[in-house]
Amino acid sequence: MANVVAFGLQWGDEGKGKVIDLLSEFADIIVRYQGGANAGHTIVVGEQKVVLHLIPSGILHSGKLCVIGNGVVVDPSVLVSEMEELKKLGYIGDDRRLKLSAFAHLIMPYHKKLDLYRESAATGRKIGTTGRGIGPAYEDKASRLGIRVIDLLDKKLFAEKVRENLKIKNFLIKRYYKAEALRAREVIKEYDGYRKVLKKYVADTPYLIQEGVRKKKNILFEGAQGTYLDIDHGTYPYATSSNTIAGNAACGAGVPPTAIDRILGICKAYTTRVGEGPFPTELTGAEGELIRQKGGEFGATTGRPRRCGWFDAVIVKRAVALNGLSGLAVMKLDVLDEFETLEICVQYKLGRKLSTQPPVSLKGWETCEPVYERVPGWKTSTKGITRFEDLPLNARKYMQRLEELAGVPIDIISTGAERTDTIILRNPFASKG
Numbered sequence: 001m002a003n004v005v006a007f008g009l010q011w012g013d014e015g016k017g018k019v020i021d022l023l024s025e026f027a028d029i030i031v032r033y034q035g036g037a038n039a040g041h042t043i044v045v046g047e048q049k050v051v052l053h054l055i056p057s058g059i060l061h062s063g064k065l066c067v068i069g070n071g072v073v074v075d076p077s078v079l080v081s082e083m084e085e086l087k088k089l090g091y092i093g094d095d096r097r098l099k100l101s102a103f104a105h106l107i108m109p110y111h112k113k114l115d116l117y118r119e120s121a122a123t124g125r126k127i128g129t130t131g132r133g134i135g136p137a138y139e140d141k142a143s144r145l146g147i148r149v150i151d152l153l154d155k156k157l158f159a160e161k162v163r164e165n166l167k168i169k170n171f172l173i174k175r176y177y178k179a180e181a182l183r184a185r186e187v188i189k190e191y192d193g194y195r196k197v198l199k200k201y202v203a204d205t206p207y208l209i210q211e212g213v214r215k216k217k218n219i220l221f222e223g224a225q226g227t228y229l230d231i232d233h234g235t236y237p238y239a240t241s242s243n244t245i246a247g248n249a250a251c252g253a254g255v256p257p258t259a260i261d262r263i264l265g266i267c268k269a270y271t272t273r274v275g276e277g278p279f280p281t282e283l284t285g286a287e288g289e290l291i292r293q294k295g296g297e298f299g300a301t302t303g304r305p306r307r308c309g310w311f312d313a314v315i316v317k318r319a320v321a322l323n324g325l326s327g328l329a330v331m332k333l334d335v336l337d338e339f340e341t342l343e344i345c346v347q348y349k350l351g352r353k354l355s356t357q358p359p360v361s362l363k364g365w366e367t368c369e370p371v372y373e374r375v376p377g378w379k380t381s382t383k384g385i386t387r388f389e390d391l392p393l394n395a396r397k398y399m400q401r402l403e404e405l406a407g408v409p410i411d412i413i414s415t416g417a418e419r420t421d422t423i424i425l426r427n428p429f430a431s432k433g
Protein backbone atom coordinates (compact mmCIF):
# COMPACT_ATOMS: atom_id res chain seq x y z
CA MET A 1 0.00 0.00 0.00
CA ALA A 2 1.12 3.61 -0.23
CA ASN A 3 0.98 7.26 0.83
CA VAL A 4 -0.51 9.45 -1.88
CA VAL A 5 -0.69 13.19 -2.58
CA ALA A 6 -3.75 14.23 -4.61
CA PHE A 7 -3.77 17.84 -5.77
CA GLY A 8 -4.61 20.21 -8.64
CA LEU A 9 -2.64 20.71 -11.86
CA GLN A 10 -4.44 23.78 -13.22
CA TRP A 11 -6.05 26.84 -11.55
CA GLY A 12 -8.07 24.98 -8.92
CA ASP A 13 -11.54 23.40 -8.93
CA GLU A 14 -10.27 20.39 -10.88
CA GLY A 15 -12.49 18.00 -8.92
CA LYS A 16 -10.13 17.29 -6.02
CA GLY A 17 -13.02 16.82 -3.58
CA LYS A 18 -14.48 14.00 -5.66
CA VAL A 19 -11.13 12.21 -6.09
CA ILE A 20 -10.17 12.53 -2.43
CA ASP A 21 -13.57 11.27 -1.29
CA LEU A 22 -13.22 8.36 -3.68
CA LEU A 23 -9.71 7.44 -2.59
CA SER A 24 -10.45 7.91 1.11
CA GLU A 25 -11.95 4.45 1.08
CA PHE A 26 -8.39 3.11 0.78
CA ALA A 27 -6.76 5.55 3.23
CA ASP A 28 -6.50 5.53 7.03
CA ILE A 29 -5.54 9.19 7.42
CA ILE A 30 -6.52 12.12 5.19
CA VAL A 31 -4.59 15.40 5.65
CA ARG A 32 -5.20 18.89 4.22
CA TYR A 33 -1.79 20.53 3.96
CA GLN A 34 -2.23 24.15 2.81
CA GLY A 35 -4.68 26.90 1.92
CA GLY A 36 -7.74 27.74 3.92
CA ALA A 37 -11.42 28.44 3.41
CA ASN A 38 -10.62 29.82 -0.04
CA ALA A 39 -10.99 26.18 -1.11
CA GLY A 40 -14.35 24.69 -1.99
CA HIS A 41 -14.26 20.94 -2.46
CA THR A 42 -17.51 19.38 -3.62
CA ILE A 43 -18.56 15.82 -2.97
CA VAL A 44 -21.73 14.32 -4.40
CA VAL A 45 -23.14 11.17 -2.85
CA GLY A 46 -26.53 10.24 -4.26
CA GLU A 47 -28.87 13.20 -3.74
CA GLN A 48 -26.50 14.81 -1.26
CA LYS A 49 -24.02 17.52 -2.22
CA VAL A 50 -21.46 18.55 0.41
CA VAL A 51 -19.03 21.45 -0.07
CA LEU A 52 -16.01 21.42 2.25
CA HIS A 53 -13.73 24.37 2.81
CA LEU A 54 -11.41 23.21 5.59
CA ILE A 55 -12.23 19.70 6.71
CA PRO A 56 -10.57 17.02 4.57
CA SER A 57 -12.77 15.42 1.93
CA GLY A 58 -12.34 12.03 3.63
CA ILE A 59 -14.78 12.97 6.38
CA LEU A 60 -17.78 11.34 4.68
CA HIS A 61 -16.18 7.91 5.20
CA SER A 62 -16.52 6.52 8.69
CA GLY A 63 -13.51 5.33 10.63
CA LYS A 64 -10.93 7.58 8.94
CA LEU A 65 -8.73 10.08 10.73
CA CYS A 66 -9.09 13.53 9.14
CA VAL A 67 -6.39 16.09 9.87
CA ILE A 68 -6.22 19.83 9.23
CA GLY A 69 -2.47 20.16 8.87
CA ASN A 70 0.01 22.74 10.13
CA GLY A 71 0.25 24.38 6.69
CA VAL A 72 -3.43 25.36 6.64
CA VAL A 73 -4.68 28.81 7.69
CA VAL A 74 -7.79 28.13 9.71
CA ASP A 75 -10.81 30.37 9.99
CA PRO A 76 -12.43 29.04 13.17
CA SER A 77 -15.83 30.51 12.29
CA VAL A 78 -15.86 28.51 9.04
CA LEU A 79 -14.54 25.41 10.76
CA VAL A 80 -17.15 25.49 13.51
CA SER A 81 -20.04 25.93 11.08
CA GLU A 82 -18.64 23.24 8.76
CA MET A 83 -18.50 20.84 11.71
CA GLU A 84 -22.07 21.69 12.70
CA GLU A 85 -23.27 21.18 9.14
CA LEU A 86 -21.54 17.80 8.85
CA LYS A 87 -22.90 16.67 12.20
CA LYS A 88 -26.41 17.61 11.09
CA LEU A 89 -25.94 15.41 8.04
CA GLY A 90 -24.82 12.55 10.28
CA TYR A 91 -21.05 12.73 9.70
CA ILE A 92 -18.20 13.08 12.27
CA GLY A 93 -19.97 10.65 14.61
CA ASP A 94 -16.78 10.23 16.61
CA ASP A 95 -15.06 13.52 17.51
CA ARG A 96 -11.70 11.76 17.80
CA ARG A 97 -11.72 11.37 14.01
CA LEU A 98 -11.00 15.05 13.43
CA LYS A 99 -7.71 16.70 14.40
CA LEU A 100 -6.71 20.33 14.12
CA SER A 101 -3.02 21.13 14.05
CA ALA A 102 -1.76 23.11 17.06
CA PHE A 103 0.79 24.62 14.63
CA ALA A 104 -1.76 25.92 12.12
CA HIS A 105 -2.25 29.68 11.91
CA LEU A 106 -5.59 31.31 12.58
CA ILE A 107 -7.45 33.57 10.24
CA MET A 108 -8.52 36.59 12.26
CA PRO A 109 -11.32 39.08 11.49
CA TYR A 110 -8.74 41.70 10.48
CA HIS A 111 -7.30 39.34 7.85
CA LYS A 112 -10.68 39.13 6.14
CA LYS A 113 -11.22 42.90 6.37
CA LEU A 114 -7.76 43.66 4.96
CA ASP A 115 -8.27 41.16 2.13
CA LEU A 116 -11.53 42.84 1.14
CA TYR A 117 -10.27 46.41 1.49
CA ARG A 118 -7.24 45.65 -0.67
CA GLU A 119 -9.42 44.18 -3.35
CA SER A 120 -11.82 47.11 -3.37
CA ALA A 121 -11.67 49.17 -6.55
CA ALA A 122 -10.17 52.19 -4.79
CA THR A 123 -6.91 50.51 -3.81
CA GLY A 124 -4.39 48.93 -6.12
CA ARG A 125 -4.42 45.76 -8.16
CA LYS A 126 -7.38 43.42 -8.03
CA ILE A 127 -6.43 39.74 -7.78
CA GLY A 128 -9.99 38.54 -7.52
CA THR A 129 -9.33 36.77 -4.21
CA THR A 130 -11.99 34.79 -2.43
CA GLY A 131 -12.01 37.42 0.34
CA ARG A 132 -11.32 34.79 2.98
CA GLY A 133 -8.29 36.56 4.49
CA ILE A 134 -5.79 34.09 3.06
CA GLY A 135 -3.11 36.54 1.88
CA PRO A 136 -3.05 38.65 5.07
CA ALA A 137 -2.94 35.50 7.26
CA TYR A 138 0.03 33.99 5.42
CA GLU A 139 1.74 37.41 5.53
CA ASP A 140 1.43 37.45 9.32
CA LYS A 141 2.75 33.90 9.47
CA ALA A 142 5.82 34.90 7.46
CA SER A 143 6.36 38.10 9.44
CA ARG A 144 6.07 36.17 12.73
CA LEU A 145 3.02 38.15 13.85
CA GLY A 146 0.65 35.24 13.30
CA ILE A 147 -1.55 33.70 15.95
CA ARG A 148 -1.51 29.91 16.00
CA VAL A 149 -4.11 27.40 17.15
CA ILE A 150 -1.92 26.60 20.16
CA ASP A 151 -2.07 30.29 21.15
CA LEU A 152 -5.87 30.17 21.12
CA LEU A 153 -5.74 27.59 23.91
CA ASP A 154 -3.86 30.02 26.19
CA LYS A 155 -6.49 32.64 27.01
CA LYS A 156 -4.08 35.27 28.33
CA LEU A 157 -1.50 34.90 25.59
CA PHE A 158 -4.21 34.95 22.93
CA ALA A 159 -5.67 38.23 24.26
CA GLU A 160 -2.19 39.78 24.31
CA LYS A 161 -1.52 38.73 20.73
CA VAL A 162 -4.85 40.08 19.51
CA ARG A 163 -4.20 43.45 21.19
CA GLU A 164 -0.67 43.60 19.81
CA ASN A 165 -1.83 42.81 16.29
CA LEU A 166 -4.74 45.22 16.39
CA LYS A 167 -2.44 48.14 17.12
CA ILE A 168 -0.91 47.76 13.67
CA LYS A 169 -3.97 46.45 11.86
CA ASN A 170 -6.26 49.19 13.13
CA PHE A 171 -3.73 51.82 12.10
CA LEU A 172 -3.94 50.46 8.55
CA ILE A 173 -7.70 49.99 8.63
CA LYS A 174 -8.42 53.48 9.96
CA ARG A 175 -5.69 55.60 8.43
CA TYR A 176 -5.11 53.93 5.10
CA TYR A 177 -8.42 52.30 4.25
CA LYS A 178 -10.52 54.88 6.08
CA ALA A 179 -12.66 52.16 7.60
CA GLU A 180 -13.87 51.32 11.06
CA ALA A 181 -11.39 49.92 13.56
CA LEU A 182 -11.93 46.50 15.14
CA ARG A 183 -12.42 46.22 18.89
CA ALA A 184 -10.04 43.88 20.68
CA ARG A 185 -12.64 42.97 23.29
CA GLU A 186 -15.13 41.80 20.67
CA VAL A 187 -12.55 39.76 18.78
CA ILE A 188 -11.36 38.09 21.99
CA LYS A 189 -14.93 37.28 23.02
CA GLU A 190 -15.78 35.80 19.63
CA TYR A 191 -12.67 33.59 19.70
CA ASP A 192 -13.42 32.52 23.30
CA GLY A 193 -16.43 30.76 21.83
CA TYR A 194 -14.28 28.98 19.22
CA ARG A 195 -11.77 27.90 21.88
CA LYS A 196 -14.51 26.07 23.74
CA VAL A 197 -15.63 24.16 20.68
CA LEU A 198 -12.24 23.46 19.08
CA LYS A 199 -10.09 22.67 22.11
CA LYS A 200 -10.66 18.93 22.07
CA TYR A 201 -9.62 18.58 18.42
CA VAL A 202 -6.23 20.28 18.80
CA ALA A 203 -3.21 18.00 18.42
CA ASP A 204 0.47 17.77 17.58
CA THR A 205 -0.52 16.64 14.09
CA PRO A 206 2.97 16.20 12.58
CA TYR A 207 3.70 13.67 15.36
CA LEU A 208 0.34 11.99 14.80
CA ILE A 209 0.94 11.63 11.07
CA GLN A 210 4.54 10.50 11.60
CA GLU A 211 3.16 7.79 13.89
CA GLY A 212 0.84 6.83 11.04
CA VAL A 213 3.82 6.58 8.69
CA ARG A 214 5.70 4.44 11.20
CA LYS A 215 2.74 2.10 11.59
CA LYS A 216 2.46 1.84 7.79
CA LYS A 217 -0.98 3.43 7.66
CA ASN A 218 -2.19 4.64 4.28
CA ILE A 219 -2.08 8.41 4.17
CA LEU A 220 -3.81 10.62 1.63
CA PHE A 221 -2.58 14.22 1.40
CA GLU A 222 -5.23 16.61 0.08
CA GLY A 223 -4.14 19.68 -1.86
CA ALA A 224 -6.20 22.81 -2.31
CA GLN A 225 -6.13 25.28 -5.23
CA GLY A 226 -3.87 24.21 -8.12
CA THR A 227 -0.33 24.35 -9.48
CA TYR A 228 -0.84 27.66 -11.35
CA LEU A 229 -2.16 29.34 -8.20
CA ASP A 230 1.06 28.37 -6.36
CA ILE A 231 2.81 31.41 -4.87
CA ASP A 232 6.14 30.44 -6.50
CA HIS A 233 5.12 28.52 -9.60
CA GLY A 234 1.78 30.09 -10.47
CA THR A 235 0.81 33.10 -12.54
CA TYR A 236 2.15 35.54 -9.95
CA PRO A 237 0.77 37.91 -8.68
CA TYR A 238 -2.48 36.26 -9.75
CA ALA A 239 -1.96 33.40 -7.38
CA THR A 240 -2.87 32.36 -3.87
CA SER A 241 -0.52 32.85 -0.92
CA SER A 242 0.64 29.29 -0.30
CA ASN A 243 2.60 26.61 -2.11
CA THR A 244 -0.05 24.42 -3.63
CA ILE A 245 2.25 21.93 -5.33
CA ALA A 246 2.79 18.35 -4.19
CA GLY A 247 6.22 19.22 -2.79
CA ASN A 248 4.51 21.20 -0.03
CA ALA A 249 2.54 18.19 1.23
CA ALA A 250 5.50 17.09 3.35
CA CYS A 251 6.00 20.53 4.87
CA GLY A 252 2.30 21.33 5.36
CA ALA A 253 1.60 18.00 7.05
CA GLY A 254 4.91 17.60 8.91
CA VAL A 255 6.30 14.42 7.38
CA PRO A 256 9.56 13.79 5.54
CA PRO A 257 9.36 13.86 1.72
CA THR A 258 10.47 10.23 1.78
CA ALA A 259 7.11 9.31 3.36
CA ILE A 260 5.37 10.04 0.07
CA ASP A 261 5.08 7.23 -2.47
CA ARG A 262 2.72 8.41 -5.18
CA ILE A 263 1.72 11.74 -6.65
CA LEU A 264 -1.69 11.92 -8.30
CA GLY A 265 -2.27 15.10 -10.31
CA ILE A 266 -5.87 16.09 -10.92
CA CYS A 267 -6.97 18.06 -13.98
CA LYS A 268 -10.15 18.69 -15.88
CA ALA A 269 -10.55 17.50 -19.47
CA TYR A 270 -10.63 21.24 -20.22
CA THR A 271 -9.46 24.27 -18.20
CA THR A 272 -11.12 26.76 -15.84
CA ARG A 273 -10.01 29.66 -13.72
CA VAL A 274 -11.86 31.89 -11.27
CA GLY A 275 -10.68 35.39 -10.43
CA GLU A 276 -8.33 37.60 -12.39
CA GLY A 277 -5.12 36.65 -14.19
CA PRO A 278 -3.81 35.19 -17.43
CA PHE A 279 -5.56 32.22 -19.03
CA PRO A 280 -4.20 31.50 -22.53
CA THR A 281 -6.86 28.99 -23.65
CA GLU A 282 -9.85 30.94 -22.32
CA LEU A 283 -12.98 30.82 -24.49
CA THR A 284 -14.98 34.00 -24.14
CA GLY A 285 -17.77 33.09 -26.61
CA ALA A 286 -20.45 30.44 -26.96
CA GLU A 287 -18.09 27.46 -26.52
CA GLY A 288 -16.95 28.78 -23.13
CA GLU A 289 -20.55 29.33 -22.14
CA LEU A 290 -21.47 25.77 -23.12
CA ILE A 291 -18.70 24.39 -20.89
CA ARG A 292 -19.77 26.67 -18.04
CA GLN A 293 -23.40 25.60 -18.21
CA LYS A 294 -22.80 21.90 -18.83
CA GLY A 295 -20.02 21.75 -16.24
CA GLY A 296 -21.83 23.88 -13.66
CA GLU A 297 -18.73 26.04 -13.57
CA PHE A 298 -19.63 28.43 -10.77
CA GLY A 299 -17.36 28.85 -7.75
CA ALA A 300 -18.03 26.48 -4.83
CA THR A 301 -16.81 29.16 -2.38
CA THR A 302 -17.91 32.47 -3.90
CA GLY A 303 -20.49 31.45 -6.53
CA ARG A 304 -18.60 33.47 -9.18
CA PRO A 305 -18.88 32.18 -12.77
CA ARG A 306 -15.67 30.36 -13.65
CA ARG A 307 -13.81 31.29 -16.82
CA CYS A 308 -13.67 28.26 -19.14
CA GLY A 309 -11.36 27.17 -21.95
CA TRP A 310 -9.77 24.30 -23.84
CA PHE A 311 -7.35 21.80 -22.32
CA ASP A 312 -3.88 23.31 -22.06
CA ALA A 313 -1.20 20.65 -22.40
CA VAL A 314 1.57 23.25 -21.99
CA ILE A 315 0.66 24.00 -18.38
CA VAL A 316 -0.18 20.39 -17.56
CA LYS A 317 3.10 19.08 -18.93
CA ARG A 318 5.10 21.54 -16.86
CA ALA A 319 2.99 20.65 -13.81
CA VAL A 320 3.75 16.96 -14.40
CA ALA A 321 7.49 17.66 -14.20
CA LEU A 322 7.24 20.15 -11.34
CA ASN A 323 5.23 17.82 -9.15
CA GLY A 324 6.81 14.53 -10.20
CA LEU A 325 3.49 12.91 -11.08
CA SER A 326 3.04 9.20 -10.96
CA GLY A 327 -0.44 9.40 -12.46
CA LEU A 328 -3.22 11.64 -13.70
CA ALA A 329 -6.89 11.92 -12.81
CA VAL A 330 -8.80 13.50 -15.70
CA MET A 331 -12.13 14.92 -14.56
CA LYS A 332 -15.39 16.03 -16.16
CA LEU A 333 -14.97 14.24 -19.48
CA ASP A 334 -18.79 14.17 -19.78
CA VAL A 335 -18.87 17.98 -19.98
CA LEU A 336 -17.31 17.78 -23.47
CA ASP A 337 -19.92 15.32 -24.80
CA GLU A 338 -21.71 17.79 -27.06
CA PHE A 339 -18.80 19.26 -28.99
CA GLU A 340 -18.36 18.54 -32.71
CA THR A 341 -14.63 19.23 -32.44
CA LEU A 342 -12.29 19.96 -29.55
CA GLU A 343 -9.03 21.84 -29.36
CA ILE A 344 -5.96 21.00 -27.32
CA CYS A 345 -3.29 23.62 -26.74
CA VAL A 346 0.08 22.02 -27.49
CA GLN A 347 2.33 25.07 -27.68
CA TYR A 348 2.37 28.79 -26.96
CA LYS A 349 3.29 31.43 -29.51
CA LEU A 350 5.09 34.40 -28.05
CA GLY A 351 5.78 36.97 -30.74
CA ARG A 352 7.22 34.80 -33.51
CA LYS A 353 8.61 32.19 -31.14
CA LEU A 354 6.92 28.88 -30.43
CA SER A 355 7.43 27.27 -27.04
CA THR A 356 6.28 24.23 -25.12
CA GLN A 357 7.15 25.97 -21.85
CA PRO A 358 4.90 28.60 -20.28
CA PRO A 359 6.29 32.16 -20.13
CA VAL A 360 8.11 33.43 -17.06
CA SER A 361 6.96 37.06 -17.03
CA LEU A 362 3.40 38.18 -16.43
CA LYS A 363 3.59 40.12 -19.69
CA GLY A 364 4.53 36.89 -21.47
CA TRP A 365 1.57 35.10 -19.91
CA GLU A 366 -0.76 37.90 -20.92
CA THR A 367 0.40 38.10 -24.52
CA CYS A 368 1.16 34.50 -25.47
CA GLU A 369 -1.22 32.79 -27.87
CA PRO A 370 -2.22 29.15 -27.74
CA VAL A 371 -1.37 26.90 -30.67
CA TYR A 372 -4.08 24.30 -31.03
CA GLU A 373 -4.40 20.79 -32.27
CA ARG A 374 -7.93 20.06 -33.45
CA VAL A 375 -9.54 16.71 -32.65
CA PRO A 376 -13.00 15.29 -33.36
CA GLY A 377 -15.59 15.15 -30.57
CA TRP A 378 -17.77 12.11 -29.83
CA LYS A 379 -21.28 13.60 -29.60
CA THR A 380 -22.45 10.76 -27.35
CA SER A 381 -23.10 10.75 -23.63
CA THR A 382 -20.23 9.48 -21.50
CA LYS A 383 -22.08 10.28 -18.25
CA GLY A 384 -21.61 7.57 -15.68
CA ILE A 385 -19.40 5.28 -17.81
CA THR A 386 -17.20 3.12 -15.56
CA ARG A 387 -15.09 1.15 -18.07
CA PHE A 388 -12.58 2.64 -20.49
CA GLU A 389 -13.64 0.29 -23.28
CA ASP A 390 -17.22 1.59 -23.01
CA LEU A 391 -16.19 5.15 -23.90
CA PRO A 392 -16.91 6.25 -27.47
CA LEU A 393 -13.87 5.82 -29.74
CA ASN A 394 -13.13 9.55 -30.04
CA ALA A 395 -13.34 10.01 -26.27
CA ARG A 396 -10.80 7.20 -25.85
CA LYS A 397 -8.58 8.85 -28.45
CA TYR A 398 -8.91 12.18 -26.65
CA MET A 399 -7.84 10.58 -23.37
CA GLN A 400 -4.94 8.81 -25.06
CA ARG A 401 -3.78 12.09 -26.61
CA LEU A 402 -3.89 13.87 -23.25
CA GLU A 403 -1.92 11.02 -21.70
CA GLU A 404 0.65 11.18 -24.49
CA LEU A 405 1.05 14.96 -24.15
CA ALA A 406 1.29 14.81 -20.35
CA GLY A 407 3.77 11.95 -20.51
CA VAL A 408 2.27 10.07 -17.52
CA PRO A 409 -0.40 7.38 -17.32
CA ILE A 410 -4.01 8.25 -16.58
CA ASP A 411 -5.07 6.49 -13.36
CA ILE A 412 -8.61 7.85 -13.12
CA ILE A 413 -11.18 9.25 -15.58
CA SER A 414 -14.26 10.94 -14.16
CA THR A 415 -17.54 10.85 -16.10
CA GLY A 416 -19.87 12.57 -13.63
CA ALA A 417 -19.98 14.23 -10.22
CA GLU A 418 -20.99 11.10 -8.29
CA ARG A 419 -18.56 8.65 -6.72
CA THR A 420 -19.76 5.93 -9.02
CA ASP A 421 -19.27 7.95 -12.25
CA THR A 422 -15.64 6.92 -12.43
CA ILE A 423 -13.26 4.82 -14.48
CA ILE A 424 -10.41 3.56 -12.29
CA LEU A 425 -7.58 2.34 -14.48
CA ARG A 426 -5.03 2.12 -11.68
CA ASN A 427 -5.63 2.69 -7.99
CA PRO A 428 -2.80 4.87 -6.65
CA PHE A 429 -3.03 3.05 -3.31
CA ALA A 430 -2.58 -0.33 -4.91
CA SER A 431 1.16 -0.23 -5.43
CA LYS A 432 4.22 1.82 -4.64
CA GLY A 433 5.93 3.46 -7.58
Ligand code: GDP
Pocket residue numbers: 008012013014015016017018039040041042043044294295296299300331332333334335414415416417418421
Ligand atom coordinates in the same frame (compact mmCIF):
# COMPACT_ATOMS: atom_id res chain seq x y z
P1 GDP B 1 -12.25 21.05 -6.23
O1 GDP B 1 -12.12 22.41 -5.64
O2 GDP B 1 -11.04 20.65 -7.01
O3 GDP B 1 -12.64 20.01 -5.22
O4 GDP B 1 -13.44 21.14 -7.28
P2 GDP B 1 -14.87 21.85 -7.05
O5 GDP B 1 -15.67 21.04 -6.11
O6 GDP B 1 -14.67 23.29 -6.73
O7 GDP B 1 -15.43 21.81 -8.53
C1 GDP B 1 -15.62 20.63 -9.22
C2 GDP B 1 -17.09 20.48 -9.58
O8 GDP B 1 -17.24 19.48 -10.58
C3 GDP B 1 -17.95 20.01 -8.42
O9 GDP B 1 -19.22 20.60 -8.52
C4 GDP B 1 -18.05 18.50 -8.63
O10 GDP B 1 -19.23 17.95 -8.08
C5 GDP B 1 -18.08 18.43 -10.13
N1 GDP B 1 -17.50 17.22 -10.73
C6 GDP B 1 -16.42 16.50 -10.34
N2 GDP B 1 -16.14 15.53 -11.23
C7 GDP B 1 -17.05 15.64 -12.22
C8 GDP B 1 -17.27 14.96 -13.45
O11 GDP B 1 -16.54 14.05 -13.84
N3 GDP B 1 -18.31 15.39 -14.22
C9 GDP B 1 -19.13 16.40 -13.86
N4 GDP B 1 -20.11 16.74 -14.68
N5 GDP B 1 -18.96 17.07 -12.70
C10 GDP B 1 -17.93 16.71 -11.91
Ligand code: IMO
Pocket residue numbers: 008011012013014038039040041127128129130131132133134135223224225226229238239240241274275276300
Ligand atom coordinates in the same frame (compact mmCIF):
# COMPACT_ATOMS: atom_id res chain seq x y z
P1 IMO C 1 -10.02 24.90 -4.64
O1 IMO C 1 -9.27 24.21 -3.54
C1 IMO C 1 -10.09 28.09 -7.59
C2 IMO C 1 -8.12 31.85 -6.51
C3 IMO C 1 -8.99 33.08 -6.32
C4 IMO C 1 -8.01 34.16 -6.76
C5 IMO C 1 -6.67 33.65 -6.24
C6 IMO C 1 -6.26 34.25 -4.90
O2 IMO C 1 -11.49 24.85 -4.49
O3 IMO C 1 -9.54 24.46 -5.97
P2 IMO C 1 -7.11 33.83 -2.40
O4 IMO C 1 -8.47 33.97 -1.79
O5 IMO C 1 -6.53 32.46 -2.30
O6 IMO C 1 -6.15 34.88 -1.94
O7 IMO C 1 -7.34 34.14 -3.97
O8 IMO C 1 -6.82 32.24 -6.10
N1 IMO C 1 -8.50 30.67 -5.69
C7 IMO C 1 -9.10 29.58 -6.18
N2 IMO C 1 -9.55 29.31 -7.42
N3 IMO C 1 -10.17 27.16 -6.64
C8 IMO C 1 -9.70 27.41 -5.39
O9 IMO C 1 -9.65 26.45 -4.43
C9 IMO C 1 -9.17 28.68 -5.11
N4 IMO C 1 -8.64 29.25 -4.01
C10 IMO C 1 -8.22 30.46 -4.38
O10 IMO C 1 -10.14 33.03 -7.12
O11 IMO C 1 -7.94 34.17 -8.17
Ligand code: MG
Pocket residue numbers: 012013014039040041042300
Ligand atom coordinates in the same frame (compact mmCIF):
# COMPACT_ATOMS: atom_id res chain seq x y z
MG1 MG D 1 -13.10 24.23 -5.61
